[in-house]
Amino acid sequence: MEHLNQLPVPALHRFERLPDGFTDTPVEKIGTILPGPSLIWIDGEPGPPLFVSILLHGNETTGFDAMQQLLAAYGAPHRPLPRPVLLFVGNVAAAGRGLRTLDGQADYNRIWHDERYPEHRLAREVLAEVAKAAPLAAIDLHNNTGKNPHYGCVNRLDDATLSLARRFSRTIVWFTEPHEVISIALSRICPSVTLECGVSGNAAGTSHVENYLRHCLELPAETLFTPPPNHLSDLFHTTARIIVREGVRVEFETCMEETELCLREDLETLNFERVPEGATLGSYRDTETPLVVIDNEERDVTSRYLDFSGQRIITKLPVVPSMFTRDVRVIMQDCLGYIMEPYEVKGKV
Ligand SMILES: [Zn+2]
Numbered sequence: 001m002e003h004l005n006q007l008p009v010p011a012l013h014r015f016e017r018l019p020d021g022f023t024d025t026p027v028e029k030i031g032t033i034l035p036g037p038s039l040i041w042i043d044g045e046p047g048p049p050l051f052v053s054i055l056l057h058g059n060e061t062t063g064f065d066a067m068q069q070l071l072a073a074y075g076a077p078h079r080p081l082p083r084p085v086l087l088f089v090g091n092v093a094a095a096g097r098g099l100r101t102l103d104g105q106a107d108y109n110r111i112w113h114d115e116r117y118p119e120h121r122l123a124r125e126v127l128a129e130v131a132k133a134a135p136l137a138a139i140d141l142h143n144n145t146g147k148n149p150h151y152g153c154v155n156r157l158d159d160a161t162l163s164l165a166r167r168f169s170r171t172i173v174w175f176t177e178p179h180e181v182i183s184i185a186l187s188r189i190c191p192s193v194t195l196e197c198g199v200s201g202n203a204a205g206t207s208h209v210e211n212y213l214r215h216c217l218e219l220p221a222e223t224l225f226t227p228p229p230n231h232l233s234d235l236f237h238t239t240a241r242i243i244v245r246e247g248v249r250v251e252f253e254t255c256m257e258e259t260e261l262c263l264r265e266d267l268e269t270l271n272f273e274r275v276p277e278g279a280t281l282g283s284y285r286d287t288e289t290p291l292v293v294i295d296n297e298e299r300d301v302t303s304r305y306l307d308f309s310g311q312r313i314i315t316k317l318p319v320v321p322s323m324f325t326r327d328v329r330v331i332m333q334d335c336l337g338y339i340m341e342p343y344e345v346k347g348k349v
Pocket residue numbers: 056057060109142143
């Protein structure tokens with residue numbers, strides 16, 4: 001999809017200390033503290049910093065809330081943290097409006113590879129600064145809109161990365177696509193995870209993330225990167241994503257006559273469940289099939305996964321979906337969801 005970029009090219013703002021007011025400004029007013037995408041150094045005891053990124057998607061606020069609580073509890077910036085934090089606050093403009101991205105912007109978690117959009121320059125500058133800071137680990141915080149467990153995503157399967165994810169959740173997703181995300185770029189610098197922290201604004205989710213970040217600041221590196229004693233985990237590999245054809249009108253369950261794609265009401269409850277072959281995902285109206293399944297090599301693998309006979313959409317294989325959502329804006333901006341398969345790493349967490 002082409003982005004028109006009518007908006008000004010975002011500049012990276014650098015802060016040598018946490019700006020006053022950061023910990024008690026509501027997210028929709030964050031623009032009064034930060035003029036745009038910002039990289040903030042927050043002092044800590046000597047040693048490599050922890051890199052944390054928040055609000056790459058402006059409406060995913062758990063990371064922001066958790067950082068506010070954590071920094072306030074430590075008395076930052078007046079008292080040093082147990083280790084320094086290099087904090088990247090991404091899409092400040094979209095956060096002010098409670099949106100994932102603004103129209104005309106590139107998606108801030110799809111700008112970390114390639115050179116197509118003005119936002120790629122911002123990404124390049126951030127990565128150069130992060131490489132210079134040589135962080136211990138990198139944590140990118142997100143929410144999703146559907147019903148999903150809290151889970152950590154990894155892009156590599158080494159012990160340090162898996163341990164970092166396992167300390168957040170037993171559920172771990174390994175993905176290599178989309179490859180333009182920040183965590184893949186950061187995984188070339190240090191152990192790097194993306195944390196999916198449930199839905200935005202949930203207090204339990206916020207304190208889970210706050211506690212996790214506290215561990216990352218307080219645990220010795222060798223502990224952080226060693227699989228915890230209770231080392232069982234459910235590891236899934238993302239193999240494909242499901243997208244809705246452009247221009248298709250999507251609704252759930254009770255659909256209008258003119259709706260092209262009518263999905264089942266409880267679609268979200270299938271996330272992280274083993275869905276058997278023959279399960280109905282919804283129905284459709286036109287002759288053209290409304291869903292496309294794309295694998296990690298960008299091949300159209302729709303016919304491998306989905307059957308469209310009798311205007312119904314039926315799974316052809318057992319699948320484990322994730323990120324199925326009822327949020328039509330997210331569906332059209334990103335995708336309907338992902339297809340995963342259970343994955344075994346011998347001897348790993
Ligand atoms: Zn996100």
